[in-house]
Every structure is written in structure tokens, then in C-alpha cells.
Amino acid sequence: MAMIAGRWSGRGRDGSEWVLTRADDGFAFRHRTGDVQIPAGEADRIAVERRWWRTFLTVTGTDHGGRGRLGGLTRREGQALTWAVGEVLLQSLEAWHDTVESAIAGARRDLVWMTEEATGALITARPNVTGVDQAKLVRDPASYGTEAVRLRIQAANWEVAAASVAAYRSFFDRVETSPLTEEQARAVIAYDNRLQVVAAAGSGKTSVMVARAAYAVKRGLARPDEILLLAFNVDAAAELQTRIQARFAAASLPSKGLQVSTFHAFGLSVIGQATGRKPTVAPWVTNGQDISVLAQIVGDLRKQDAEFGLDWDTFRLLFARPGGDLTGELVPDAWDAAQRVAGLKTFRGEIVRSHGERLIADWLFLHGVSYEYERPYVHDTVDQKHGQYRPDFYYPKIDTWHEHWGVDAQGKPPPTWTGYEAGMSWKRQLHRDHGAQLLETTFAGVIIDGTDLPRLRDELQGRGVTFQWDPDRLRHSSVKPVEDAELLRLIRVFMTHVKSNGLTRDHLEERLKGDGANRSERTRRFVQLYWRVHDAWQDKLAREGCVDFEDMLTEATAELEADRFTSPYRLVMVDEFQDVSRARARLTSGLLRGPGRHLMVVGDDWQSINRFAGADVSVMTDFNGYFGPGPTLRLTKTFRNHPVVAETAARFITRNPAQLAKQVVSAHSHVLRQSAHEGVCLCWVASASQISSAIADFLVDLDDRVRVGTVSAQVGHRVTVDVLGRYRHDRALLPSRVPDRIDARFRTIHSAKGLEADYVVVPNLAAGTYGFPSEITDDPVLALALTDVDTYPYAEERRLFYVALTRARRGVLLLSPENNPSPFVTELVKEGLVSVAAERGRNSVTVCPQCSEGTLRRRDGRYGAFWGCSTFPRCRFTTPSL
The missing domain is CATH 3.40.50.300 (P-loop containing nucleotide triphosphate hydrolases)
Structure with a gap:
């Protein structure tokens, strides 16, 4: 092959001729499949490879696709071509760099923000010079990198922003x-x-x-x-x-x-x-009647299918308790004074030790099955290692005992339960030695896969026990189950997320295989109910020729x-x-x-x-x-809130690390003195029954301060006060008579979003199911339909409280019963984020030093007076004196 300056040629393996020519703007490649122009910035498509004593050429992006190597080059010719390709690439990189700098200069000159789209186009156009000797570049090679270019563009954008603010100041x-x-x-x-x-x-x-x-x-x-x-x-x-x-x-x-x-x-x-x-x-969606329609749908399904009605009641009465996560840590709600242990209260009134035991006890109760909980074993078992044995359940009509083991599907207890397996063996052997009948269930079988209750029913019926489901037995129970309306609201929220996320039955079935609360009998039962209601909802939409949002x-x-x-x-x-x-x-x-x-x-x-x-x-x-x-x-600058309100709200909400960080400052930061009713003030009341009178006292005092001029109102306006309730029924707490100089209104916190008032009162900051934070809004089944779940405790309720605080221009009054305070209140007190009002004589309430969620209350016990946590039995801290 004869070599001409800037021209290389040869033959492929099939004998076809090829020619590569260097041009000012890159290379021209001629092959039997046609002519291809290779721009300078794409010269890396040309590769020279040395194998043993032969040199080959490969050109990608042509019809022959680079599948075969093109021969005919000598070693010297290959080196010359490699050098030429490198020179072209370096020249194209310099040209690209000049283009970038020109674009940046033009943006600065014209005060134009360089968008991500424009930046991406520039980055994509950068020649690939990997493997090329970059020592000949005019500048430091690092300055040609994509990250360096992005940083220059970013810096230029903020220069443009600063210059534009000045240039368009009169417009702004x-x-x-x-x-x-x-x-x-x-x-x-x-x-x-x-x-x-x-x-x-x-x-x-x-x-x-x-x-x-x-x-x-x-x-x-x-x-x-x-x-x-x-x-x-x-x-x-x-x-x-x-x-x-x-x-x-x-x-x-x-x-x-x-x-x-x-x-x-x-x-x-x-x-x-x-x-x-x-x-x-659908009009019943736009006018807020969706829950009523769901109630009608469930009612019709119950009439059409008795099995659906049983499934609905079973879930509502046995599985749909507030909190809902039967797989999580036990949070006691009752105290067994005789045994001196905390636990969960059943419909019949016993205090049991686990979610599984309560589920079994309530299931037996609703079916009318006679049982005794923790009846002492018929034989004396006391020795050096054991006390008197008390099996979990006893069925007197058939003289049969029942143990519910806290073990997984492999029969293993939690690792921290030392000696549990040995105890299981001892109890089983005890029953065998005495010829007693023993039935067994497990945490995995009752809570996770749901196989044990049907099996238990078969075993009991096989021994002559009669099952008769009757929800009316709850009429005499002190434990109130979840109402239909609450379950309907949960289904509606779940439906909204299922549809918004485009989830199908297959999607949910796959998620049911996950860990934690998702993989439980409770969640499976809910999903089965949900799809029945979902399908009926869709049928109604289709019949009426409507859609939902x-x-x-x-x-x-x-x-x-x-x-x-x-x-x-x-x-x-x-x-x-x-x-x-x-x-x-x-x-x-x-x-x-x-x-x-x-x-x-x-x-x-x-x-x-x-x-x-x-x-x-x-x-x-x-x-x-x-x-x-x-x-x-x-x-970050709020023009609404008093500095103390802004700081308190920000410090409270930023406890959750899953949120976007920002520093909030008040435009009124020059206000250094906190006058009466400004900032965030907490007022303890003896009980919830005194909240309404506390609001009335606040309004009267505020009216007096407006009258004497220590609190100012805008000319021609009254001072505005929003009483922001967590629930609509909190409206009853607003006094019927309001002083003349005060404009007081009730709103729910949700409806107050985007609004503001001079002062905000948040009443009834109590703990409990319908407290604040609410224990009924964060049902774990919702995680099944959400893409990313915020696991911080009460995450959305915290945000709701933040919204309440930040509606206030001047001040916030928090009202909390001292015998049952909201954990939000005790957190604020512990962190020193609120001032405590002394008007009602309750400014010395002490936050529990152990749980930080309750307050210490005076109690009388068998050995005299003592102080205990208001969250008892969840927290059992006590002290003889304060």
C-alpha cells in the first residue's frame, strides 16, 4: 500500500478496497458500502489495533458496523494514523471548549440563564479523548472535563442571577x-x-x-x-x-x-x-359524598354475600384497631393489678400479654366460645426452677389447654427471649406426663400467615365446641371497636393511593410478600376486602357513565x-x-x-x-x-410569623430527618421583646372539660389588652383569633360568646391551610385515639400503596401541628389536659420551646423523665401517695416525691 499524506487505504478480508482521508473538519471514509463523513469531534470512532505483526483499522458507525478489521496498514502507517486521530480530537476538544466559553460569555452578556437542557447539549457534544495524549492542550486538562464545565456554567448562572436582580430591580x-x-x-x-x-x-x-x-x-x-x-x-x-x-x-x-x-x-x-x-x-365525588357511597356499596355487598359481611366484621372487630401493626412492638393499654403486669385489654376484660393472645381471646369471645385465660394448671408445678404453671387458655367444657407460642414459622422465638424454647419443651412434656389435651398456636400462624385460627376452630369443633359469631356481644364490652366509618375512610384513602400510583392486583400481591406489617394476615385480609369494594366502586362509576378524580x-x-x-x-x-x-x-x-x-x-x-x-x-x-x-x-424568610413562633415551629418540625432542610427566619426578627400572648404559650388544664372555659378566658384577657392598648389592632379591624381543631367535633370548644374587639373563628387545621390570623389557639392537645397526634391516621396498610413511606413517628401529624403553629402572626396558645397530654406538648416543654402560662395555676407540671411523652401525676397506692407517668401502663415510671 502506498501512503499519501493524510490518506490511508487498503483492503478488507473480502478483498474490498477502503480509503480513509483526513479533511479539515474530520475524516472521510470510503468503503464498498458507501462514503461516511466522520466529524472531528467523533474521530474516536477510528481505532488502530496492533495484533502480532499486523496492523488493523476499525471504523465504527458505518454499514459494516466495525464487525471486521480492515487490513493493509504497516506499523508506521498505523502510528501515523493514530497520531492524526489524536491531533484531530485535541483540535476538536479545543474548539468545543471555545464553544462552551462563548456560550457562557453570551449568557453573562445577555443575562440569560443557561438551562440544564442547554448544558446537557454542550456536555453531549464534548469529544471523547480517552487514550489521547492531552499534554498538548492549551489549558489544564482538568478544565476540559464535564464536571469542570458544569461548575463554570453553575457559577455563570449565579452571576447572571445577581446581575439580573440589579438590572431588573425596578421590575421586581x-x-x-x-x-x-x-x-x-x-x-x-x-x-x-x-x-x-x-x-x-x-x-x-x-x-x-x-x-x-x-x-x-x-x-x-x-x-x-x-x-x-x-x-x-x-x-x-x-x-x-x-x-x-x-x-x-x-x-x-x-x-x-x-x-x-x-x-x-x-x-x-x-x-x-x-x-x-x-x-x-361523579357528583358524589365532587360534593364530598364519597364515604357515604362507600357505605352504600359495603351495605349492598353485605346483603348480596354473607361471607363478605363476615369478612368485613371480622376485620373491623379483630384486626382494625388503632395503630394496627400487630407485628410491631407491644404498646400496653391496660394494667393487671392482680398480676402486676401491663398488657392489652380484650373485649371480655382480661389483660393479655400479646397481640396474638388478644386476637385469639376476642375471636373466641365473638364466637361465643367459653374459655379461661391463664387458669392455674390443674397440677402443682412449683419447684426450684418453676412457679405455678398458667397455660394461656383453658376450655372448661372440653377440659383442653391451649398455648400460644411467640415463635416464627421455623418455631424460633426472638433471639433475646432467653430460655423460651426450654420453657416450651417443659410445658409440652408436662401435658404429656399428665395425659392432658394441649392445642397450640404460634405468632407466625395467627399474625403472619393466618393459618392457625381456622385450624384451631377445626380442632375445637372436632372436640364438640360450638361456634356462633355474634358481634352484638360487644354491647356490654368496655373496649370499643373501630366503627364502620373509620374503616370506610381507610379504604377511601387506600383507594386514592392505589389509583394514583397505578397499582394493580399483581402489584399489591408482590408487595404482600415484603417484610413487617405488609406481610401479615391483617394486611392480606384488608386487601381482599379492598378489591371487593374497589370493583363495586368501579362498577358504579361505569353504570353512571362517570369517572373519579x-x-x-x-x-x-x-x-x-x-x-x-x-x-x-x-x-x-x-x-x-x-x-x-x-x-x-x-x-x-x-x-x-x-x-x-x-x-x-x-x-x-x-x-x-x-x-x-x-x-x-x-x-x-x-x-x-x-x-x-x-x-x-x-x-427562608417568613413575613407572617413572630420570630418566636417561627423558631418554635421550625425546631419542632426539623426533628424529622427525612424532610428537606431549610433555615427559616422571621422578617420581624427586630422584635426582641415577647409581649403577652406573643410567641408560643402553653396552658395546662385539669381535664378536657375545662378547655372551653380556658379559651373563653384567653379571649376575654385579649379583649382587655386590646381595650387598654397593650395589644394593637389594625385601624377599623378587630384582632383575629383562629381556634384550630384537629377534628370537626372540636368546634364545640369555641365559646358561644366572643368579646366585641375579637373576631374568633373555628377551623380544622386542614381547612386553615394557606390562611392566617393574629392569634391561634390549638385546643385539646391530648394523647389517644382521637388525640393530637391522632392514632388512627397512620394505619400501616397504607404503606402497601405508597411508593416511599416516611417512618418517622407521627410524621404527617407533626406536619399538621407545624401548619397550625405557622398560621399565627403574633402568638399561639396551646391547651393540654395535664392528666393526658399530647406527646407533642411534652416534647415542646422538654425542649424549652414554649412558655407556660400561670393564670390557671398549673405551671409546675413535670414531664416524665423516663418516656418524655407523659407528665407526672399524683396517685395513691397501697403504700401511700406517689407520682406516676400519665401514660401508664405504657410507661411505669414512679417516684415517691417531686
Whole structure:
């Protein structure tokens, strides 16, 4: 082969000729399959390989696919080609670097934010110079790396942001009624493809959204008709629309065509435009009658199928207790004074030692089976190693004993239960020695796989025991079961998440194989009930030609993903992002298909309180994983809260490490003195019955302070007080008469989201099933339908309490019964985050030093007075004196 400068040629194994020619902009490759141009930046497609005494050429990305090596090169020719390829690559890398620097310089000059999309395109265009001698590069080789380029672009963006704030200061001062702060303006300017703004309560997130839309129009980044704002309810959407029109007009900007919509209204319009048939959302969904419809569905199923009715009652009465995790740690709810042990109270009144024993006892009771719990064994068993043996259950009508073992499917107890297996052997041998009849069940058989209760029933019936299920036996029980309404609400929440996450029967069956509460008889029974109700719900929707919100959002997303609806929006903004469901997130993602799309979401994961409506806070905490790379900015200055309120709320909520971190500061930090009723104050009451009078006293005292001028009201306005209850029935705590200078209203905390008042009263901060935190909202079965579960104790209830605190501009009054305080209250007291009011003479309540959840109460015992924890028997701390 004759070599010409910049030209190489030879023959392949099949005898075909090939020619490679160096050109100014790369290489030209000619082969029997055609001519291929190889740009300089792709010169790494050309490879020279030396095998023994032969040199081969491989060119990838051609029709021959690089499958065969092309021969004909001498060693010297191969070295020359390798050198030439390296030279071209280094030249292309220098050219690429110049392009990057030119783009950065242009962004700085024109005050243009370099988006992730633009950055990605630059990174993708970088030539691959792996294996090439980079000593000849003009600059330090590290400066050509993709990470170095990303850092330069990032630095340039923040330079652009700082310069833009200064250049557009007059715009940022006028676009909203109050001038935008530096961090608000930067959130507006950071015009990336994906941007998350984590906004503290009262930090002006709506101002940022309005200003962002106006800035996009002013800079020519998007026309009004290319902008979409999504809100969660009609009121929020209407407020945004009004603000947009008013502020655009003030800034002399056009707003016609800019769309503000709820997710639901927008989803319906997508389906209507894509299919020509706009669906109808079931009226019983839109008017809040969904639980009533579920009750009707369950009632019909019970009439049609007696087995369903039995399954429903069995789950509700035996498995659906508050807390619900029968696989977890035992939390005692009763005290056996005779045996001096804590345990769980059964329907019949005994105090038993485990979830399994209570389930068995209640199951026997509801079936009318006569039993005795821990009856002393008929034979004396006391010796040097053993006390008197008390088997778990005894059936007197058939003279049969029953032991419930705390062992797994392999017959093994927990590792810390020293001597348990030896005790099992001793008890079994004892029954054999005396010829006694012994029945056995296990934790695994009752709680996990559910096989032992049916087997126990067969064994007892085989011995002549009669079973007759009768829920009416509970009429005389002091233990109240879960009501139908509570189970219906749980099913509705579960349904919302199942649909939002697109889960099928197969998905749930796979998750049922997991660990912990997911893999239990309780969860399996719930899922079986759920699918019966789910199918009936879907049948009703189909009969009436309607959809529910979750199905509608799923269908709208399908239309977007199938390109049957082409989104005209270049800028999409989502308000209250902490409350999005997976279905809403998928719909949002569907709007971003294709280049040149921008998403800004604004929210506060600390205020995610709508899991009952499908909200999945993990969409926000994993924003980049779900929507792609982009910056996260924070609005940390609250314009609402008194500094003490802001600090107390932030310190309380940040105990949960699973949340997004941010520092919250008050714009009123110059307020150094904490006047009466400002900050966060705790008032103990003797019992829940005194809460209403405590609220009345607070309002009267506040009215007096307004009268004498120590508490100011705006001219022409009264001081506002919101009494924020955890439940609707807390409304009864609001006094019937309110002083003239005070405007007092009751709201639930959920309905107060987004609102504010001068003062907030949080009443009835008690522990218990319907306390605050509620023990009925975090049922473990919900984990089966959620993508990412926050395992921090009372995670959503903590966020709800944070929302209550941060509604207050000036001060918060917390009311808690000293005999049954909320663990939130004792945490605040222990951490020194509240001042304690002395007006009612109860400013010396002591938090339990052992559990930190209860307070110490004076009790009388067999040896006189002592102090014990209010959470007894869960905590059994005592002290003779304080």
C-alpha cells in the first residue's frame, strides 16, 4: 500500500478496497458500502489495533458496523494514523471548549440563564479523548472535563442571577404589591428546565409564581398563552388568576391567554380535546359524598354475600384497631393489678400479654366460645426452677389447654427471649406426663400467615365446641371497636393511593410478600376486602357513565403520553407541590415532553398534610429523581410569623430527618421583646372539660389588652383569633360568646391551610385515639400503596401541628389536659420551646423523665401517695416525691 499524506487505504478480508482521508473538519471514509463523513469531534470512532505483526483499522458507525478489521496498514502507517486521530480530537476538544466559553460569555452578556437542557447539549457534544495524549492542550486538562464545565456554567448562572436582580430591580419592585426580596427575585430568574422552590410558611411563594410568569413574558421567554399555572382547588386558582391579571396590568404586560387551572379542570379539558368527549366526574365525588357511597356499596355487598359481611366484621372487630401493626412492638393499654403486669385489654376484660393472645381471646369471645385465660394448671408445678404453671387458655367444657407460642414459622422465638424454647419443651412434656389435651398456636400462624385460627376452630369443633359469631356481644364490652366509618375512610384513602400510583392486583400481591406489617394476615385480609369494594366502586362509576378524580388524571396522562394532546405550554408552574399525588405528578411530567419545556414547582414539604387525599410527599423530596436534574432554591424568610413562633415551629418540625432542610427566619426578627400572648404559650388544664372555659378566658384577657392598648389592632379591624381543631367535633370548644374587639373563628387545621390570623389557639392537645397526634391516621396498610413511606413517628401529624403553629402572626396558645397530654406538648416543654402560662395555676407540671411523652401525676397506692407517668401502663415510671 502506498501512503499519501493524510490518506490511508487498503483492503478488507473480502478483498474490498477502503480509503480513509483526513479533511479539515474530520475524516472521510470510503468503503464498498458507501462514503461516511466522520466529524472531528467523533474521530474516536477510528481505532488502530496492533495484533502480532499486523496492523488493523476499525471504523465504527458505518454499514459494516466495525464487525471486521480492515487490513493493509504497516506499523508506521498505523502510528501515523493514530497520531492524526489524536491531533484531530485535541483540535476538536479545543474548539468545543471555545464553544462552551462563548456560550457562557453570551449568557453573562445577555443575562440569560443557561438551562440544564442547554448544558446537557454542550456536555453531549464534548469529544471523547480517552487514550489521547492531552499534554498538548492549551489549558489544564482538568478544565476540559464535564464536571469542570458544569461548575463554570453553575457559577455563570449565579452571576447572571445577581446581575439580573440589579438590572431588573425596578421590575421586581413593582411586579408585586411589595418589592421582591433577593431570594424571591433569584427564584424568578433561575429559569431552568426544572426548578423546585422550597418555600417556608408565609415566605411569599405566590408572589414568586406571579413574578415568574411576568418575567417570562417581559424577557420573551414565553408568551402568555404558553404559560400554565396549576393549583389544587378552585379558590387557589381564582386567587392566582386575579393576582396575575392585576399585577400584569400594573407592569404593563399582556396576560390574555395565560391559563390558571386546577389539576382536575385541566385534566378534564385534556381528555375532552384529545377524544372529543369530556368526561363527567361523579357528583358524589365532587360534593364530598364519597364515604357515604362507600357505605352504600359495603351495605349492598353485605346483603348480596354473607361471607363478605363476615369478612368485613371480622376485620373491623379483630384486626382494625388503632395503630394496627400487630407485628410491631407491644404498646400496653391496660394494667393487671392482680398480676402486676401491663398488657392489652380484650373485649371480655382480661389483660393479655400479646397481640396474638388478644386476637385469639376476642375471636373466641365473638364466637361465643367459653374459655379461661391463664387458669392455674390443674397440677402443682412449683419447684426450684418453676412457679405455678398458667397455660394461656383453658376450655372448661372440653377440659383442653391451649398455648400460644411467640415463635416464627421455623418455631424460633426472638433471639433475646432467653430460655423460651426450654420453657416450651417443659410445658409440652408436662401435658404429656399428665395425659392432658394441649392445642397450640404460634405468632407466625395467627399474625403472619393466618393459618392457625381456622385450624384451631377445626380442632375445637372436632372436640364438640360450638361456634356462633355474634358481634352484638360487644354491647356490654368496655373496649370499643373501630366503627364502620373509620374503616370506610381507610379504604377511601387506600383507594386514592392505589389509583394514583397505578397499582394493580399483581402489584399489591408482590408487595404482600415484603417484610413487617405488609406481610401479615391483617394486611392480606384488608386487601381482599379492598378489591371487593374497589370493583363495586368501579362498577358504579361505569353504570353512571362517570369517572373519579384519580381515574380522570390517569386517563389525561395517557392522552398526553400517546401524543393525542399536544401541550402548547413552554412554562408550567405548580403551586402547593407538597400535596401532589403520583397521578398529578405524572400528568405534570406529561406536559414536559419535548425540548424547550420549563417546570417550576413551589411548595413546602413541612406542610404536606393531605395524604388522605392522595398526596405523596416523596414526589417533592425526590423531585430530581422524578422530573430530572435542576436546581432547588429556598425561600427562608417568613413575613407572617413572630420570630418566636417561627423558631418554635421550625425546631419542632426539623426533628424529622427525612424532610428537606431549610433555615427559616422571621422578617420581624427586630422584635426582641415577647409581649403577652406573643410567641408560643402553653396552658395546662385539669381535664378536657375545662378547655372551653380556658379559651373563653384567653379571649376575654385579649379583649382587655386590646381595650387598654397593650395589644394593637389594625385601624377599623378587630384582632383575629383562629381556634384550630384537629377534628370537626372540636368546634364545640369555641365559646358561644366572643368579646366585641375579637373576631374568633373555628377551623380544622386542614381547612386553615394557606390562611392566617393574629392569634391561634390549638385546643385539646391530648394523647389517644382521637388525640393530637391522632392514632388512627397512620394505619400501616397504607404503606402497601405508597411508593416511599416516611417512618418517622407521627410524621404527617407533626406536619399538621407545624401548619397550625405557622398560621399565627403574633402568638399561639396551646391547651393540654395535664392528666393526658399530647406527646407533642411534652416534647415542646422538654425542649424549652414554649412558655407556660400561670393564670390557671398549673405551671409546675413535670414531664416524665423516663418516656418524655407523659407528665407526672399524683396517685395513691397501697403504700401511700406517689407520682406516676400519665401514660401508664405504657410507661411505669414512679417516684415517691417531686
